[in-house]
Amino acid sequence: MESLPCKGCRGLCCGPVPVTGQELKGIKKKLKSMSPKSRSELENQERHFGTCIFYDSINDKCGIHSARPSVCQAFGLHNNLVCFRKPEAAAKGNWYAKETHVGILSNDYTWKDFK
Numbered sequence: 156m157e158s159l160p161c162k163g164c165r166g167l168c169c170g171p172v173p174v175t176g177q178e179l180k181g182i183k184k185k186l187k188s189m190s191p192k193s194r195s196e197l198e199n200q201e202r203h204f205g206t207c208i209f210y211d212s213i214n215d216k217c218g219i220h221s222a223r224p225s226v227c228q229a230f231g232l233h234n235n236l237v238c239f240r241k242p243e244a245a246a247k248g249n250w251y252a253k254e255t256h257v258g259i260l261s262n263d264y265t266w267k268d269f270k
């Protein structure tokens with residue numbers, strides 16, 4: 156897979172993203188598997204307005220990487236999800252969701268929904 160130069164972007168493309176019911180369950184499980192300390196550290200980080208609630212600004216990475224929604228996994232690699240830092244990586248056709256989204260993470264679902 157083509158790799159993206161994400162280090163240093165500081166969550167630039169991590170805003171509110173659509174999420175499915177299954178993905179919400181996966182995120183809940185992921186958060187439960189973290190120690191209360193790491194969970195609370197992630198929750199209480201300062202973020203820019205509009206940055207995803209799970210972006211880990213201390214470590215400059217997704218704070219729930221293995222459970223991130225499919226649109227996050229697809230970002231940068233498809234025609235309709237182009238990363239401006241490496242547009243040539245968007246070599247695949249348009250990305251379409253395989254399941255229906257139930258809402259927008261960071262807007263419709265916030266930390267209180269994962270407790």
Ligand code: SF4
Pocket residue numbers: 159160161162164165166167168169230231238239240241
């Ligand atoms: S996908 Fe592109 S814009 Fe997003 S963090 Fe990675 S390099 Fe930066």
Ligand code: SF4
Pocket residue numbers: 168169170172207208209210211216217218219220223224227
């Ligand atoms: S879930 Fe992770 S990869 Fe997706 S927008 Fe949030 S911080 Fe970024």
